[in-house]
Amino acid sequence: MTASEHPRMSDVARRAGVSLSTVSRALRGVPGVAPEVRHRVEQAAMELSYVISRGASSLVTGRTGRIAVIAPFLQPWFFGVAMAGIYSRLRSTGTDMVVYEVGDTTALSSYLRTLPLRRNVDAVIALSLRPADEELEHLRRLGVPVVFCSDEVDGFPSVFIDEAAAAADATRHLLNLGHTRVAYVQARDDTGFSWHSRQRVVGCRKATADAGLELVVVTAKTGIDGGALAAAELLSLSDPPTAIVTETDDLALGVLRTLERSRLAVPGVMSVVGFDDQETAALFDLTTVAQPVYDLGAQAAQLALDVLDGTGRTDTHLQLPTHLVVRGTTAGPRPTSSLAGPSAGESS
Amino acid sequence: MTASEHPRMSDVARRAGVSLSTVSRALRGVPGVAPEVRHRVEQAAMELSYVISRGASSLVTGRTGRIAVIAPFLQPWFFGVAMAGIYSRLRSTGTDMVVYEVGDTTALSSYLRTLPLRRNVDAVIALSLRPADEELEHLRRLGVPVVFCSDEVDGFPSVFIDEAAAAADATRHLLNLGHTRVAYVQARDDTGFSWHSRQRVVGCRKATADAGLELVVVTAKTGIDGGALAAAELLSLSDPPTAIVTETDDLALGVLRTLERSRLAVPGVMSVVGFDDQETAALFDLTTVAQPVYDLGAQAAQLALDVLDGTGRTDTHLQLPTHLVVRGTTAGPRPTSSLAGPSAGESS
DNA sequence: ATGAAAGCGCTAACAA
DNA sequence: TTGTTAGCGCTTTCAT
Numbered sequence: 001m002t003a004s005e006h007p008r009m010s011d012v013a014r015r016a017g018v019s020l021s022t023v024s025r026a027l028r029g030v031p032g033v034a035p036e037v038r039h040r041v042e043q044a045a046m047e048l049s050y051v052i053s054r055g056a057s058s059l060v061t062g063r064t065g066r067i068a069v070i071a072p073f074l075q076p077w078f079f080g081v082a083m084a085g086i087y088s089r090l091r092s093t094g095t096d097m098v099v100y101e102v103g104d105t106t107a108l109s110s111y112l113r114t115l116p117l118r119r120n121v122d123a124v125i126a127l128s129l130r131p132a133d134e135e136l137e138h139l140r141r142l143g144v145p146v147v148f149c150s151d152e153v154d155g156f157p158s159v160f161i162d163e164a165a166a167a168a169d170a171t172r173h174l175l176n177l178g179h180t181r182v183a184y185v186q187a188r189d190d191t192g193f194s195w196h197s198r199q200r201v202v203g204c205r206k207a208t209a210d211a212g213l214e215l216v217v218v219t220a221k222t223g224i225d226g227g228a229l230a231a232a233e234l235l236s237l238s239d240p241p242t243a244i245v246t247e248t249d250d251l252a253l254g255v256l257r258t259l260e261r262s263r264l265a266v267p268g269v270m271s272v273v274g275f276d277d278q279e280t281a282a283l284f285d286l287t288t289v290a291q292p293v294y295d296l297g298a299q300a301a302q303l304a305l306d307v308l309d310g311t312g313r314t315d316t317h318l319q320l321p322t323h324l325v326v327r328g329t330t331a332g333p334r335p336t337s338s339l340a341g342p343s344a345g346e347s348s
Numbered sequence: 349m350t351a352s353e354h355p356r357m358s359d360v361a362r363r364a365g366v367s368l369s370t371v372s373r374a375l376r377g378v379p380g381v382a383p384e385v386r387h388r389v390e391q392a393a394m395e396l397s398y399v400i401s402r403g404a405s406s407l408v409t410g411r412t413g414r415i416a417v418i419a420p421f422l423q424p425w426f427f428g429v430a431m432a433g434i435y436s437r438l439r440s441t442g443t444d445m446v447v448y449e450v451g452d453t454t455a456l457s458s459y460l461r462t463l464p465l466r467r468n469v470d471a472v473i474a475l476s477l478r479p480a481d482e483e484l485e486h487l488r489r490l491g492v493p494v495v496f497c498s499d500e501v502d503g504f505p506s507v508f509i510d511e512a513a514a515a516a517d518a519t520r521h522l523l524n525l526g527h528t529r530v531a532y533v534q535a536r537d538d539t540g541f542s543w544h545s546r547q548r549v550v551g552c553r554k555a556t557a558d559a560g561l562e563l564v565v566v567t568a569k570t571g572i573d574g575g576a577l578a579a580a581e582l583l584s585l586s587d588p589p590t591a592i593v594t595e596t597d598d599l600a601l602g603v604l605r606t607l608e609r610s611r612l613a614v615p616g617v618m619s620v621v622g623f624d625d626q627e628t629a630a631l632f633d634l635t636t637v638a639q640p641v642y643d644l645g646a647q648a649a650q651l652a653l654d655v656l657d658g659t660g661r662t663d664t665h666l667q668l669p670t671h672l673v674v675r676g677t678t679a680g681p682r683p684t685s686s687l688a689g690p691s692a693g694e695s696s
Numbered sequence: 697a698t699g700a701a702a703g704c705g706c707t708a709a710c711a712a
Numbered sequence: 713t714t715g716t717t718a719g720c721g722c723t724t725t726c727a728t
Binding site: 404 | 713714715716719720721722
């Protein structure tokens, strides 16, 4: 893409028989250009297949027309969906989306430290990512436009769900069904426990506490395999639970796998609730908490856009609704709640 | 991120007591700077938290330090994994990744048409996307650096698998098991049939033809639901197949769902083979063709990088290996191959 | 409504 | 080895 081959604004100016600044004005659609002239300029630009060099204009305007999305991972379901949501809003304004993966804490902080200085983007959307407090303080002081998506952060525009309440809903569903021994599978990755993670246990614990019960918590690596291991751990307890809530659908799928391999009927012997409601949840007939991930992304993008055009305020906190989707993996506990009994193998 | 607040190169120059160009040279690490001076400059830059404005330098160098990834969708498994692969290579060179979703043909061609003119990126990686022939010709003439990932295109660097051979492998596996009525579920989205799609049927058809058999082909919308519908269609045939190959794992999952709801044993009554080997394939014990998606992305990124630094050639075609992963959804057909018993056609 | 001129922050000759 | 001088392609006062 050798720069020399592209027509420049002066080429358009010459062809339209006007000055450089007139072309600039005409093409940007600012008022103060005679309609006839504007048309001539557009014509010329079209004939030359002229497209403006954003780099050059951002050098003077200070705006890049780009927004960064930073995420701990690129691969998991959540991020793909959220990005699709973000992109949907961005595309309509012609804003480009540049993506960074900041898997571990050091990558994140090093990104954030150089952020205000690299004028590579106009704003940042942090996807399910919470920087350390001192980083946040630093960003706040600098007044850097960062929008948090799927996390609520003081002093920054944020879009999120009520994690604790959603998790509590799921737990209460189980409690109302009559379960008295409920376990929670918490995910931890290399970054430690995410914000989600911490909020969701709190919600579950509150729900069980309100019922005068205790919550059994085990931690697991993220993903299906992590869930499978966690379930094995729970099953080896001296007094196993009769219901399991997991932090994500992936974990629930793993739990289901272990259960099936152990020939423990679901929901006969064990009830399972996930979180996310991704496509596979329906496939497995998994009861789960649905969260509007696409919208989370779209709204975050909107907030970022608002901040950029001055419409936005840093204290916009947007909470999106979740709802429990009850499917076939939850039911009341068996009268005799021992895990001993024989049980039919369940579906594949 | 107001530009005025950032320290500029001249600030560093003043602080280090050297000239602008010395700072430029020192910071870029080009030879011809006294070690002592270089150190002083780096020191000054650090103290000021100076970070270079890429926009300004790309204005003069003509290089943006950015690569575009264009994909038809952002959400599906394949794209997340491929992007993670791309990113892994890009990050090490400090190249930014800007992502565009060009779902339909018009979005794609309008992107490609303005591409050479918008100097926003140094190169483009097209993910599982094949432009129309005239677009390709146009790009070839312009000499635009485009790398095709998961597709083989003449005159452009490409990274891909042997789609036809992989699909043929899957089919032969079934044939060797003794199946004589094999069906293929082909995916079609709004863009029509992708390149994959066309290649994979060819492979299946060749395999069956070589065995003197016919291949039953049905088309389906992409995704789990599409697969479920396709399976229903196949089950309602007067002479249903005993084995089904699908274009993707997602489709296979849908097929499995319909089969399960129809109470048709897998692989007892029906064998199923997917394509991709994503995480859920193992969960469902699905026999499938594994393709190295992450590597596909990483290699494509490498080719793009190579083209940029002059190392690359436009005729680099890289074929990556696939392999059939045999799991539990495939077995020989039953002796009496009629689909007796509870029969076809249930949906949701 | 239009044009001329002065940069935006950097790199790349060219001198020294 | 270092500094000086032009621009890169635009936007933006300030005149006209």
